[in-house]
Amino acid sequence: MSKTSSTQQDFALQAPGDSGSKINQHGLRGPHIPVEKFESSADKSDKTNPNVGHLYTKNLVKSYHKGKIEIPVLRGVDFTADEGRITSIIGQSGSGKSTLLHLMATLDAPDSGEIYFENNRIDNISSRARDKMRNRDFGMIFQFYHLLPEFSTLENVLTPLMISNGMWKYWSQRKKFRQRAEDLLKLVGLGHRLNHRSKELSGGEMQRVAIARALIADPKILLADEPTGNLDRKNGDEILDILRKLNRENNLTIVMVTHDNSIAEQADSVVRLCEGKVQTA
Amino acid sequence: MYKLVLCLRYLRTRYIALASIISVMLGVATMIVVNSVMSGFSHEMHTRLHGIMSDIVMESHGMNGFRHWEEHIKNVKEVIGDDIESITATVHVPAMLSINVRGQWLPRHVTLVGIDPDTYAKVSDFSKYLKHPENRSAVSFDLKENGYEAPTESPLFSAGWNHRREKAAYEKELRAQMKRFQVFEETGRYPNEIIISNQPTPVAPPQQPNPLRTVNHEEEVPIIPPHANDADAPPLPGAVPAELLINQEESPYDVANKGADRFSAARGTLKTKIYDPMHDQATGIILGIAIGSVRQRNAEGIVKDYFMVLPGDDVKLSFPTSSSPPQIASDTFTVVDFYESKMSEYDGAFAFIPLDRLQQLRGMIDPTEGTAVSTIQIKLKEGADLQAVVNKMRATFPPEVFPYRIQSWKDLQGPLLAAVEMEKTILNILLFLIIGVAGFGILATFYMIVVEKTKDIGILKSLGASGSGVMSIFLWYGFSLGIVGSGVGMIMGLLFVVNINRIAGVIEWITGKEVFDPTIYYFREIPTIISPVSIAWIVAGAMFIAVLASVLPALRAARLHPVEALRYE
DSSP states (O other), X not given: OOHHHHTOGGGOOOOSSSOHHHHHHHSSSSOOOOHHHHHHHHHHHOXXXXXXXXXXXXXXXXXXXXXXXXXXXEEEEEEEEOTTSEEEEEEOTTSSHHHHHHHHXXXXXXXXXXXXXXXXXXXXXXHHHHHHHHHHTEEEEOTTOOOOTTSBHHHHHHHHHHHHSOHHHHHHTHHHHHHHHHHHHHHTTOTTOXXXXXXXXXXXXXXXXXXXXXXXXXXXXXXXESXXXXXXXXXXXXXXXXXXXXXXXXXXXXXXEESOHHHHTTSSEEEEEETXXXXXX | OHHHHHHHHHHHHOHHHHHHHHHHHHHXXXXXXXXXXXXXXXXXXXXXXXXXXXXXXXXXXXXXXBSOHHHHHHHHHHHHGGGEEEEEEEEEEEEEEEEEETTEEEEEEEEEEEEOHHHHXXXXXXGGGBSSHHHHHSOOOSOOSSOOOSOTTSGGGGOSHHHHHHHHHHHHHHHHHHHHHHHHHHHSSOOSSOOSOOOOOOOOOOBOOOSSOOBOTTOOSOOOOTTTTOTTOOOOTTOOOGGGGTTSSSOSEETTSOOSSHHHHHHOEEOOOBOOTTTBOOEEEEEEHHHHEEEEEOTTSOEEEEESSOBXXXXXXXXXXXXXXXXXXXXXXXXXXXXXXXXXHHXXXXXXXXXXXXXXXXXXXXXXXXXXXXXXXXXXXXXXXXXXXXXXXXXXXXXXXXXEEEEEHHHHTHHHHHHXXXXXXXXHHHHHHHHXXXXXXXXXXXXHHHHHTHHHHHHHHHTTXXXXXXXXXXXXXXXXXXXXXXXXXXXXXXXXXXXXXHHHHHHHHHHOSOSSOHHHHOOSSOOOOOOHHHHHHHHHHHHHHHHHHHHHHHHHHHHOOHHHHHHOO
């Protein structure tokens, strides 16, 4: 995991608009930040909090309403995703693993409990700040790929940059962005399908595009919701290989939700959810 | 950035939305067409309504008119002199016109206007509409030899003195025949010779007949007024005191030949003059073309004018005198020209004769008080404020003191102009409602698109798009659909307007029915005016409606919960 390996030409993940220093501090390209250093910064902001990690939750509670019936989904989940590691969440259907992921991705708000990202509480921040976080700090991958059908492969990958940049800014940097998107697509092995519509791609290809899209904004953490759930074994393994490679070479923190034990066990750590609670191994 | 790209992409791929915008497009096109045609119509009507009218009309309430009109004119000039282009006095009186068509007398109700040809031509466009080119430069009540402007096959083309002489010769021949027949009835045999004297009349150039007294050719006896010997009798209509005739070049009275009654004992008997239609004309009269003709479609479906009277024919007029109670005065006039303002209301309403002749006939000439007129007409200079001038004049002649009605031509045609305006407003409202209905179509379609795009909206939100950003996608989408719809509608509408007469022709050819009937409108083709301002308003209104219709779906899109949106595949 040397610096040289991550600065390969075909994997230039540096955010286009940003200076390199910020990236080096948090994320993908820089060397692994020692835990001690991380702890010290955590101490500054929240001394009473013993949890450390890139992303962690405290006593998350969430329930859904179906008519008048309240269905509890999460009943106090404490979860930690360590920086630079692959953490998988495993559980049966209805165990609340997807809900947990959505809450961490700030797509939904918990009934009670707290979510911290880099030791900043993120469950109660403004919607504008949440939108920004989803755009810059989180990369999302879904079971059903969720590509925009109107867009070509390349445009789908560029979507987060289109969202974060205004028209003028995007236009002035479009060549750089495009180059970056092409590099990412080459990385996931789709360098030859830049201008295809998502309809013309196979499931595995679509998921690769989704990964490239998740990576384009240079996120600090990748949240994957059953990334292999809709794929055959071979394609699923290839996707997992890409994810592992990203983690290994770029020190990318990955949280992966799955119901497949064999996949979950390939992760650095496994969190088991059962009926809305974390099962101690 | 994504908003624009997505909205353009949706525009290209969602044909259903384009279908929903067609109604907006048609609405815009229809509005443009209707507005252009209505403006064209109302402009044409304005010019035509204004056509033979002056800008401001000051008329007396009574039929007898007012005296001291010269002073009034002086007053008017003092008050609004700077705005006056020209000014004239006229007499208006309702009259019955009788036209002899093949032995039948056809009555026509007209408004008889006594005009001073020189000044009246300057206050209105009256002279422009005359059929004889010479009359257009200088209006005259003399019958022209020929040269009336008309298609060669039209009888108007060969009207004039030629027509008059031919007709006179024919009638003379007819009378001779009748006489012969009469003799045959009385004696049982035809006379060898025609009894009526048929001496060749010397061919003299047409000359102005004595305007005061023309005697019908059949009666060669001077008319002696029935109460001529009665000292207490009121002045007779049309009887003109000799003092007023001093300026006449030739006195109509034969001073040497003293008569028996009081008048002729003083002034001599009236000179008798035989009115010979071969080379005499009565006082000239200019008729509206619709008074003397009928515009009809012939068997081949071609619109043609059928003339009942032509320049050169004599007509009779009866009208009330200015005495109280009014008597009927009547006289013979020779039609010298037609005017065609293409405004059927005017073309069928007005007949013009010389002012002095009408004043005489109506007894509006008073030896001590001067002449009377019923109307003062004013033409304003270009750019003068019509209403302001009217107001000033009303202040000068307050209705409490002066029994005059002071009106601009717009006031006079107020109901008609207001009706056209009203029609235009109502049509605009109705058509805009159509675009409004189209707006609901857009709303429904957009709602469907938002539902269809639920997942995409969830994806965008999970990638960090804000609610307002997602909302603006759909607002932009509505806006761009509005641009497309109203733009195409505008082009369609303009193309339609430019080619409207050709389109009318095609529809006519297909249906066999005339779309725009010139017998009704007196327009040869459909008039149009394209007003950029109104087009801008229409387009802006349509776009506003398109955006407005996309607000609700856009709001729904903005409020979609990303987790809900992403949950279902």
